[in-house]
Amino acid sequence: MPQPFIEFKNVHKRFGNLEVLKGINLTIDKGTVTVVIGKSGSGKSVLLKHIVGLIREDEGDVLIQGKSLNRLSEKQAMQFKKNISYMFQDNALFDFLTAFENIALPLTETTRMTASQIQKKVHDRMAGLSIEGIDHKYPSELSGGMKKRVALARALVTDPELILFDEPTTGLDPVRKNDVHHMISEFQKQFGFTAVIVSHDIPDIFDLAQQIALLDDGKIVFKGTRQEIMACNHETACAFIRGREVLYDRSKT
Amino acid sequence: MTSRLIEAVGNPFSRYIESTGRLTWFLFAGIRQIPVFPFQFGKTMDQIWFIGTKSLFVILLTGLFTGMVLGLQGYYTLVTFGSEAALGGAVALSLIRELGPVLTAIMITARAGSAMAAEIGVMRMSEQIDALFTMQINPIRFLFTPRILAALVCFPLLTSFFDVVGIIGGFFSGSLLMGINETVYMDKVIQSVKFMDIWGGFIKSIVFSLIVVTICCYRGYFAHMNHQGQSGAKGVSLATTGAVVQSCIFILICDYIITSFLV
Numbered sequence: 001m002p003q004p005f006i007e008f009k010n011v012h013k014r015f016g017n018l019e020v021l022k023g024i025n026l027t028i029d030k031g032t033v034t035v036v037i038g039k040s041g042s043g044k045s046v047l048l049k050h051i052v053g054l055i056r057e058d059e060g061d062v063l064i065q066g067k068s069l070n071r072l073s074e075k076q077a078m079q080f081k082k083n084i085s086y087m088f089q090d091n092a093l094f095d096f097l098t099a100f101e102n103i104a105l106p107l108t109e110t111t112r113m114t115a116s117q118i119q120k121k122v123h124d125r126m127a128g129l130s131i132e133g134i135d136h137k138y139p140s141e142l143s144g145g146m147k148k149r150v151a152l153a154r155a156l157v158t159d160p161e162l163i164l165f166d167e168p169t170t171g172l173d174p175v176r177k178n179d180v181h182h183m184i185s186e187f188q189k190q191f192g193f194t195a196v197i198v199s200h201d202i203p204d205i206f207d208l209a210q211q212i213a214l215l216d217d218g219k220i221v222f223k224g225t226r227q228e229i230m231a232c233n234h235e236t237a238c239a240f241i242r243g244r245e246v247l248y249d250r251s252k253t
Numbered sequence: 254m255t256s257r258l259i260e261a262v263g264n265p266f267s268r269y270i271e272s273t274g275r276l277t278w279f280l281f282a283g284i285r286q287i288p289v290f291p292f293q294f295g296k297t298m299d300q301i302w303f304i305g306t307k308s309l310f311v312i313l314l315t316g317l318f319t320g321m322v323l324g325l326q327g328y329y330t331l332v333t334f335g336s337e338a339a340l341g342g343a344v345a346l347s348l349i350r351e352l353g354p355v356l357t358a359i360m361i362t363a364r365a366g367s368a369m370a371a372e373i374g375v376m377r378m379s380e381q382i383d384a385l386f387t388m389q390i391n392p393i394r395f396l397f398t399p400r401i402l403a404a405l406v407c408f409p410l411l412t413s414f415f416d417v418v419g420i421i422g423g424f425f426s427g428s429l430l431m432g433i434n435e436t437v438y439m440d441k442v443i444q445s446v447k448f449m450d451i452w453g454g455f456i457k458s459i460v461f462s463l464i465v466v467t468i469c470c471y472r473g474y475f476a477h478m479n480h481q482g483q484s485g486a487k488g489v490s491l492a493t494t495g496a497v498v499q500s501c502i503f504i505l506i507c508d509y510i511i512t513s514f515l516v
Binding site for chain 1: 372388389
């Protein structure tokens with residue numbers, strides 16, 4: 001059995017008196033798309049932030065290709081993190097930079113690429129996401145959908161091996177939402193990166209996923225494919241994806 | 254009862270110690286990035302524009318009116334001893350040794366320092382600092398280091414500007430309004446100011462620049478970690494207010510300490 005790219009081993013995380021993660025066990029294979037679903041406030045973003053080192057676990061371990069993230073040397077950790085991109089829920093675009101500068105930032109700050117190389121790469125990504133012609137616009141001048149695309153372009157511009165998407169379609173209309181799903185899917189096929197997506201877009205997001213994980217009460221209570229979750233053989237998973245029906249049933253009893 | 258008392262005293266004290274340690278770490282983490290290649294020339298120039306050029310008008314007004322008030326007050330005080338001719342020296346020394354560095358630092362804190370704390374605070378709350386971290390960009394290097402360099406350049410220059418404008422303000426009120434001979438006024442300015450006075454003012458402005466930029470950037474950077482547990486707009490507001498108040502207090506305390514070494 002091949003070694004998983006990322007492995008959560010009994011990860012616990014507590015904020016004050018609130019235990020958010022209560023023993024997470026999850027493996028993510030290289031080149032796959034894993035979708036993490038769960039109720040709002042169940043700790044999905046916290047889970048994601050463990051991978052990139054924004055949050056450290058209180059107990060347990062996060063393994064990267066078999067090595068503990070905490071035991072990697074500074075050089076190894078930097079090398080790993082260089083290959084990760086994170087697309088934030090609220091985009092986290094820099095207000096004082098233009099769209100072009102936002103997308104180019106990881107290249108201008110962390111590589112020795114020339115200005116013309118950076119310009120070409122950024123424009124390639126912008127063309128791929130249909131956001132040409134907004135180079136000089138600031139985030140405040142862009143619509144919600146445009147901002148998402150700029151954030152996605154910034155996540156893709158470094159050709160990462162792993163992209164973490166934290167609710168990439170929040171606040172978008174159904175057309176834009178499907179656009180973003182399509183873009184993620186297309187780019188994933190094109191570049192073969194590993195993706196972990198936290199999302200509430202059920203069941204649309206399942207079309208992208210090779211693995212779906214349901215986080216409930218601090219634990220991964222279900223892992224499986226689209227077909228497995230839609231077959232509704234798992235009580236909690238079924239209740240979650242059919243939230244409305246469960247509420248309806250409860251109101252009848 | 255005793256344990257509650259110890260807790261009531263100990264908690265704020267331990268928070269203060271922790272915060273001071275973090276502030277010191279923050280300052281050295283920023284300074285450590287200054288010689289690291291590639292140098293951040295563009296970002297530093299932007300900050301020089303923001304801290305320095307955009308503060309010129311405020312410093313001009315403050316310096317001019319401070320000098321004019323000194324000229325008036327000095328004249329009425331000195332004239333009772335029949336030594337109004339010494340007005341030029343009194344105005345110049347008060348400005349160069351004390352009022353120039355202190356008032357310049359306080360005005361920059363109000364105009365640029367508060368903006369720094371608010372801007373960095375908003376970046377913290379909207380996950381922009383986390384985004385830098387995930388892009389392998391050192392947030393302290395990116396946000397703080399150019400501001401340190403800009404402050405080190407701007408504070409002494411603005412202080413000098415304040416001093417010169419203040420001396421001219423004193424000239425307006427002392428010579429043009431109250432009638433002290435212009436040549437005597439300027440002659441006393443030149444005679445009474447020694448190199449050590451200018452050097453002392455320069456040292457103060459350098460120290461104040463580090464105080465203001467460190468406290469303001471630090472309060473913004475850790476806006477999410479205030480002891481009241483406030484986040485969002487309230488957290489940014491607390492960070493900004495705290496930055497201005499703390500900077501002003503530290504400026505005045507350090508002014509006394511430096512003066513006591515210089516005199």
